[in-house]
Amino acid sequence: MADPANFVDIGFEEFRKFASDASMSKYEKIGFPNAYREGREEAIFADITGKLRNLNGTSSKVLDIGPGCSDLPTMLIELCRDRSHELTLIDSQEMLDLLPSGQRIEKLAAMYPQCPEFIEANRGKFDVILCYSVLHYIIVDVSFFRFVDLSLSLLAPGGQLLLGDIPNISKRKRFFASETGIRFHQAFMNTAEKPQVSFNTIEHDQIDDAVVMAIVQRARLQGFDAYVLPQDPSLPMANRREDILITRP
Numbered sequence: 001m002a003d004p005a006n007f008v009d010i011g012f013e014e015f016r017k018f019a020s021d022a023s024m025s026k027y028e029k030i031g032f033p034n035a036y037r038e039g040r041e042e043a044i045f046a047d048i049t050g051k052l053r054n055l056n057g058t059s060s061k062v063l064d065i066g067p068g069c070s071d072l073p074t075m076l077i078e079l080c081r082d083r084s085h086e087l088t089l090i091d092s093q094e095m096l097d098l099l100p101s102g103q104r105i106e107k108l109a110a111m112y113p114q115c116p117e118f119i120e121a122n123r124g125k126f127d128v129i130l131c132y133s134v135l136h137y138i139i140v141d142v143s144f145f146r147f148v149d150l151s152l153s154l155l156a157p158g159g160q161l162l163l164g165d166i167p168n169i170s171k172r173k174r175f176f177a178s179e180t181g182i183r184f185h186q187a188f189m190n191t192a193e194k195p196q197v198s199f200n201t202i203e204h205d206q207i208d209d210a211v212v213m214a215i216v217q218r219a220r221l222q223g224f225d226a227y228v229l230p231q232d233p234s235l236p237m238a239n240r241r242e243d244i245l246i247t248r249p
């Protein structure tokens with residue numbers, strides 16, 4: 001059972017090329033086969049807004065790290081416009097060019113967190129930070145704990161950071177070793193064979209339970225509350241992905 005996150009070795013620079021490739025759909029440009037996102041993004045957005053409750057207020061400061069170019073950032077842009085939030089979007093210039101512009105929308109072309117001036121100017125200012133389906137690229141491309149620490153430093157009192165849609169390979173293995181996971185695999189792949197799951201092996205460049213728990217501990221030790229949350233079961237990859245919600249008390 002394949003996970004799109006594992007298909008090819010892609011990162012920030014590859015996404016930049018995808019953004020400029022007119023032959024790719026808006027879902028393929030962000031690394032997903034169409035079936036994983038087409039018609040599914042309203043449910044994904046509802047799951048996000050159910051967790052990032054600060055989005056339901058007004059006149060907040062909102063940051064989206066790695067918004068991509070499908071319908072999710074468009075929904076966020078519309079919500080921010082309706083609620084008079086200030087929105088900052090950080091991604092490659094090529095990806096940002098595919099998104100609508102508007103009042104109270106700042107687009108910053110950068111490979112986050114390699115934007116020291118932005119970070120210095122925004123310490124303690126953001127009420128909401130969303131980083132959805134990006135962490136597995138961050139862990140390969142940039143210094144991981146610097147990413148966590150610097151993102152936490154941007155949160156205002158009461159601010160929320162959602163590290164969403166994390167492909168946790170340990171969760172994936174637990175699922176595909178279970179009876180439910182085996183039946184899911186057999187139906188999806190139209191096969192009688194069982195999925196191959198190997199435990200006690202090093203998985204280079206993958207997020208596992210150790211990474212997920214380390215983020216939670218790292219945040220808590222800096223005075224933040226941090227929780228691992230499940231995705232709504234109706235989401236396309238809820239059986240092998242999960243979210244981390246961090247709040248500044």
Ligand SMILES: C[S@@+](CC[C@H](N)C(=O)[O-])C[C@H]1O[C@@H](n2cnc3c(N)ncnc32)[C@H](O)[C@@H]1O
Nearest residue numbers: 012015030066067068072091111112132133137
């Ligand atoms: C899988 S897509 C997810 C897009 C969007 N968040 C979503 O879930 O629909 C990953 C996005 O993150 C961007 N990205 C990857 N690493 C990044 C980084 N270090 N800083 C900013 N953006 C990054 C990519 O360019 C791409 O647009």
